[in-house]
Amino acid sequence: GDSVTQMEGPVTLSEEAFLTINCTYTATGYPSLFWYVQYPGEGLQLLLKATKADDKGSNKGFEATYRKETTSFHLEKGSVQVSDSAVYFCAFYNTDKLIFGTGTRLQVFP
Amino acid sequence: NAGVTQTPKFQVLKTGQSMTLQCAQDMNHNSMYWYRQDPGMGLRLIYYSASEGTTDKGEVPNGYNVSRLNKREFSLRLESAAPSQTSVYFCASSRDRGTYEQYFGPGTRLTVT
Numbered sequence A: 001g002d003s004v005t006q007m008e009g010p011v012t013l014s015e016e017a018f019l020t021i022n023c024t025y026t027a028t029g030y031p032s033l034f035w036y037v038q039y040p041g042e043g044l045q046l047l048l049k050a051t052k053a054d055d056k057g058s059n060k061g062f063e064a065t066y067r068k069e070t071t072s073f074h075l076e077k078g079s080v081q082v083s084d085s086a087v088y089f090c091a092f093y094n095t096d097k098l099i100f101g102t103g104t105r106l107q108v109f110p
Numbered sequence B: 001n002a003g004v005t006q007t008p009k010f011q012v013l014k015t016g017q018s019m020t021l022q023c024a025q026d027m028n029h030n031s032m033y034w035y036r037q038d039p040g041m042g043l044r045l046i047y048y049s050a051s052e053g054t055t056d057k058g059e060v061p062n063g064y065n066v067s068r069l070n071k072r073e074f075s076l077r078l079e080s081a082a083p084s085q086t087s088v089y090f091c092a093s094s095r096d097r098g099t100y101e102q103y104f105g106p107g108t109r110l111t112v113t
Helices: none
Strands: A003-006 A011-014 A019-021 A023-026 A033-038 A044-050 A056-059 A062-065 A075-077 A086-094 A097-100 A104-109 B004-007 B010-013 B019-025 B031-037 B043-049 B064-068 B074-078 B087-094 B102-104 B108-112
Touching: A003 A086, A003 A097, A011 A019, A019 A104, A023 A086, A033 A062, A044 A062, A044 B102, A097 B043, B004 B087, B019 B031, B019 B087, B031 B064, B031 B074, B043 B064, B043 B074, B074 B087
Parallel strands: A011 A104, B010 B108
Antiparallel strands: A003 A023, A019 A075, A033 A044, A033 A086, A044 A056, A056 A062, A062 A075, A086 A097, A086 A104, B004 B019, B019 B074, B031 B043, B031 B087, B064 B074, B087 B102, B087 B108
């Protein structure tokens, strides 16, 4: 069935380090792909999205490219900040519903 | 612009008690959703309403009921709470069904003892 697989966390980095959080999906067709972020004590917020193959979504220095061949949508950031500490969720739409991964916790230390 | 609001923020129930979680959105969205979030399991869809007047079961509907009261409001009811329903509950809305971004409320942390 449809599913999202994310790398397990926590991911622990020093400030200004390079970030990659892997995401692969299993879906019928070519769905729109999303990254959501959840800061401590808050609801989820859309971070970025891509709606078709080879699209690159970007926001706040984060990027992810829709790779149809590898069914992947990896999240990257060149230089993380302490304020990026949060849980990151990869997701895609299946008809009416968003299918979420289990989330990856990122901890950034000064 | 308040976006998606949820009440209450915190609740403690005893096993067998009932309660209703309230959700409202002011973005004129057609679709609304209820999720639960548990450690290591991400978000799981409980129920959704693709449009006013319709509701459908999600992945984990057992033990819950919903009401789409009007276009703005979508409530989630626990008729007889169980410890397995201890979780954080999120309401979300989107412009329409399909590929549109979902906007989330701040969540309700529910503990059932």
